[in-house]
Amino acid sequence: MRKRVVRVALTAALVAVALLAVPLAVALRSSFYAGQRDTLERAALAAAVRVSPDYATGDPVELPHAPAGGRLGLYDPQQRLRAGSGPLAGDIPIRRALAGEVIRERSGSDLVAAVPVSHAERVIGVVRASSPADAVRDRVLAAWAVLLGVAVFALAVAVLVARRQARMLAAPLEDLSRHCRAVADGDLGARAAPSSVAEIDQVARTHNTMLHSLSELLRRERDFSTNASHQLRTPLTGLQLALEAGLAQNDDALLRPVLAEALDTTHRLHRTVEEVLRLSRSPERPRPAAGDTAVAELLREAEERWHGLFAADGRRLECGTRDAPRDARVPGGPVGEVLGILLDNARVHGRGTARVGVRDLDDALAFDVSDEGAVEGEPAHLFGRGHTGQSDGTGIGLALARDLAVSLGGRLSLTSRAPATFTLLIPVHRAGSWTRPPAGE
Incomplete structure (x- = not known):
């Protein structure tokens, strides 16, 4: 400038x-x-x-x-x-x-x-x-x-005055640019200082007001997710304890499976709450240290959980557990949540048989979730928060699944519009290639 x-x-x-x-x-x-x-x-x-x-x-x-x-x-x-x-x-x-x-x-x-x-x-x-x-x-x-000579002297004076004025005009803008970079780097407490130029001061005040409003909005959203997750964990823990006690004391052959399924549901809900809380507390979303669940086991759990829901709708669910690599382990909680969101999306918006497959890419795994339906509209809008194909939807599912994928160091994308296919690509740890660090490190 x-x-x-x-x-x-x-x-x-x-x-x-x-x-x-x-x-x-x-x-x-x-x-x-x-x-x-x-x-x-x-x-x-x-x-x-x-x-x-x-x-x-x-x-x-x-x-x-x-x-x-x-x-x-x-x-x-x-x-x-x-x-x-x-x-x-x-x-x-x-x-x-x-x-x-x-x-x-x-x-x-x-x-x-x-x-x-x-x-x-x-x-x-x-x-x-x-x-x-x-x-x-x-x-x-x-x-x-x-x-x-007089003209050259006048031009020299004009250059000196222009350079001085340029410093006066550029310094506040450079300071404002530094504050904007600090905000982009995550420092929401940065504020632009006043200057001697009224127009630049107006821009700085608008910037500070916008930043204050944005900080307050983010704080309220994080506080809400943190408070909601914290308040949900206590009743969930109590419900789990009650179900475990009822399961231990009840010998009714008909009631025990119902209690066991309810207990599994509370465990899954508890893991979901933990994942939401982790995302709200970690804006940079660091990748988990290592996987803790075998891929085949994760697919069996997904099939057991979603088979009945698809069958109730007159549809089939096929999980390719035979193709799952036996030496690969993934973080079961977040990957299970992403697969659950994709299967729920296929059940609500798709049609025909739903399939879950796994492809081994050496240092990464690709989970493909597909059905016989087709995706309408622009694919870029699918993962936008608030985008939904139904009037009673919230448009949060695919956005949350994308955030969970990013937190694993991977990505979630639409790889086919017809048949509708979503692919979750995440890095994996092979059995024997990773050792858990000692406690405290």
């Missing part, structure tokens, strides 16, 4: 100097030449009044001094030099002056003023005053040099 301000100021100064200096230079040149012609004319007039009509009969003529560096002479009607100095034979200005006119023009390399001498209404001679045109030209060049 500083360079741009200096360039703009220098351009404006150049235009102003050019608009002022060029006409002034032309005016100076015209003034010097006109002044020299006036000087010559005055000298010729002063000599003409001293010429006696008897000079033609031999009466001597006393002419005044010629202009500095010039010549002054008297010529008779035959254009012969009778007194003073000048060319011996008359030239064009003398011939024209014999007609009774005062002549001011250039003759060769001289500036000439020719004044007729009259007596009894007739011209009896001509006084010619001249000076070299080069002398006037040198004076003009000297004046132009002074004018150029």
